[in-house]
Amino acid sequence: MSVIEELAREFGRLPGVGPKTAQRLVYHLLKSSPDDGRRLAGAIREAMERIRPCGRCGNFAEAELCDVCASGRRDEDVVCVVEEAFEVAAVERTGSYRGLYHVLGGHLSPLDGIGPDELNVAQLLERVRAPESRIRELILATSAGVEGEATAVYLEGLFRPLGLRVTRLARGIPVGSDLEYVDGSTLAEALSGRREM
Amino acid sequence: MRLSELSLRHFRNLGVQDLQIPEEGLALVGENAHGKSNLLEAIYYLETLRSFRGARDDQLVAFGQDVFRIVGTMEDARGSDATLRVAAAFQRAGRRKKVTLSGDEPPRLGDALGHLGAVIFSPADIAVVNDGPSERRRFLDIVLSLNTDGYLEALQRYRHVLAQRNAALRENRGQSMVRIWDRHLVEFGARVVEGRRRWLRDRGPLFSRYYAEVSGGPAATLEYRPGFALEGATDGEEVETALCRALEASSSREFRTGTTVVGPHRDEVRFYLEGERELDVREFGSGGQRRTVALALRLAEAATIREVRGREPVILLDDVFAELDAGRSERILDLMEREETGQVILTAPKESDVRFRSDALPRWHIRCGQIEA
Ligand SMILES: [Zn+2]
Numbered sequence: 399m400s401v402i403e404e405l406a407r408e409f410g411r412l413p414g415v416g417p418k419t420a421q422r423l424v425y426h427l428l429k430s431s432p433d434d435g436r437r438l439a440g441a442i443r444e445a446m447e448r449i450r451p452c453g454r455c456g457n458f459a460e461a462e463l464c465d466v467c468a469s470g471r472r473d474e475d476v477v478c479v480v481e482e483a484f485e486v487a488a489v490e491r492t493g494s495y496r497g498l499y500h501v502l503g504g505h506l507s508p509l510d511g512i513g514p515d516e517l518n519v520a521q522l523l524e525r526v527r528a529p530e531s532r533i534r535e536l537i538l539a540t541s542a543g544v545e546g547e548a549t550a551v552y553l554e555g556l557f558r559p560l561g562l563r564v565t566r567l568a569r570g571i572p573v574g575s576d577l578e579y580v581d582g583s584t585l586a587e588a589l590s591g592r593r594e595m
Numbered sequence: 596m597r598l599s600e601l602s603l604r605h606f607r608n609l610g611v612q613d614l615q616i617p618e619e620g621l622a623l624v625g626e627n628a629h630g631k632s633n634l635l636e637a638i639y640y641l642e643t644l645r646s647f648r649g650a651r652d653d654q655l656v657a658f659g660q661d662v663f664r665i666v667g668t669m670e671d672a673r674g675s676d677a678t679l680r681v682a683a684a685f686q687r688a689g690r691r692k693k694v695t696l697s698g699d700e701p702p703r704l705g706d707a708l709g710h711l712g713a714v715i716f717s718p719a720d721i722a723v724v725n726d727g728p729s730e731r732r733r734f735l736d737i738v739l740s741l742n743t744d745g746y747l748e749a750l751q752r753y754r755h756v757l758a759q760r761n762a763a764l765r766e767n768r769g770q771s772m773v774r775i776w777d778r779h780l781v782e783f784g785a786r787v788v789e790g791r792r793r794w795l796r797d798r799g800p801l802f803s804r805y806y807a808e809v810s811g812g813p814a815a816t817l818e819y820r821p822g823f824a825l826e827g828a829t830d831g832e833e834v835e836t837a838l839c840r841a842l843e844a845s846s847s848r849e850f851r852t853g854t855t856v857v858g859p860h861r862d863e864v865r866f867y868l869e870g871e872r873e874l875d876v877r878e879f880g881s882g883g884q885r886r887t888v889a890l891a892l893r894l895a896e897a898a899t900i901r902e903v904r905g906r907e908p909v910i911l912l913d914d915v916f917a918e919l920d921a922g923r924s925e926r927i928l929d930l931m932e933r934e935e936t937g938q939v940i941l942t943a944p945k946e947s948d949v950r951f952r953s954d955a956l957p958r959w960h961i962r963c964g965q966i967e968a
Binding site for chain 2: 513514551552
């Protein structure tokens with residue numbers, strides 16, 4: 399396989415990139431200055447080598463802890479539980495949330511063999527039970543589809559008996575939509591209008 | 596609606612043909628195995644986006660071809676200028692199905708269903724009586740998906756939650772992992788039950804009348820046997836409560852069998868012959884009585900289209916009278932001549948078998964898939 403073909407194949411594995419777009423990206427890079435290509439390659443390498451899950455919440459992190467966990471200026475009473483790390487950025491963009499996060503890494507789906515052990519549930523329990531924990535509320539921001547709802551019901555059953563306040567994002571977020579695609583003000587409203595489960 | 600043009604590309608043995616369909620319909624005459632039913636299958640594909648004979652899409656592509664395509668132009672029978680072009684295509688490689696409505700891809704495949712407003716009568720309909728309960732649920736599901744807003748969505752979601760819940764039961768990780776699916780199971784399950792129950796209640800009397808008219812004797816009735824105790828529930832909320840209770844009561848049986856044992860996926864419909872003693876058609880009915888039940892169900896389906904959409908259904912008759920005795924076929928012909936004023940497309944093996952509207956329907960012929968007007 400030629401170098402060009404190999405690069406096109408790699409681009410083609412990215413989501414939303416078909417074979418034609420992959421070709422276009424390769425030709426665009428080959429036409430631009432070698433520095434541009436090196437910068438892109440460098441940025442990809444840096445990201446892949448340096449980004450890892452935050453040791454506490456599972457968010458993207460460049461150090462042991464992510465920016466949110468390391469900040470020291472966040473409200474440590476409340477934890478917003480999301481399915482995927484990229485959803486943290488969506489909530490952050492609202493600018494209206496000052497608490498911490500916990501990334502589950504997906505939702506319950508017995509059909510796919512995904513139970514609580516396959517998600518970061520034990521880590522959340524550990525955080526809540528830690529002697530220094532100040533967590534008093536969990537905001538469950540799992541997806542609005544059937545699996546996300548079932549995951550929320552499961553977490554509620556697990557954490558409410560521990561004396562936590564457990565809330566769910568207010569309705570108004572379209573069923574089945576990912577947080578990523580919900581606009582900032584809608585999400586901010588859903589956060590402030592969150593309800594006891 | 597009626598079908599005014601039909602363009603076929605490599606659907607089964609029908610090759611490449613562009614047909615102008617007469618306003619009143621047509622009678623397609625041809626020997627068996629020359630493709631008569633394939634034409635009806637193609638037309639009905641535009642209604643449900645699948646084969647009425649239960650064939651998979653890749654089985655519908657002509658031998659040696661990769662893609663089939665069917666395009667139907669539909670006109671409002673009441674003379675408005677509005678036409679709709681439904682195009683359905685399937686590619687064997689990649690198993691891709693594409694549907695457009697006058698050129699636009701609808702947001703969901705479900706939005707493309709039911710635009711023709713057709714009912715198909717086929718000898719295979721007898722399975723709705725003879726085979727297991729899933730055939731009767733399938734009949735209801737198709738009629739309701741095509742004619743009731745929100746039914747298809749509720750059904751699909753119900754099936755999805757049910758599959759998750761059953762997987763959770765098989766994993767056997769305890770009550771809590773199963774119960775978390777109940778809220779949605781109950782919500783969508785109740786919507787499915789409400790749809791089915793309402794249809795059977797509203798169309799039941801009509802079914803009985805059709806049955807009596809075709810049989811020339813006593814009527815038959817149908818009865819909904821939901822897959823859990825409804826406990827006299829009369830609205831959606833009460834159905835939800837009843838399903839909740841049934842789930843709780845069946846908990847130990849669920850864990851023993853590893854599957855959800857109550858709910859609309861266990862629904863059944865029974866048919867009874869009226870008389871001194873009510874007799875279950877499935878147990879005691881003759882061949883003629885069973886065929887009549889199947890016909891009466893299709894007639895009730897046609898009546899649903901007439902009422903819900905406010906226009907005559909397109910009637911597709913796949914050599915249906917072949918297996919009825921003379922008395923029954925005379926009476927159903929009478930009944931249909933009276934009720935149906937819309938477009939009729941029928942198939943028959945011989946000229947002399949074309950009895951329905953025999954004077955009015957243009958005769959077309961088919962040989963080895965080639966249709967001649
Ligand atoms: Zn963190």
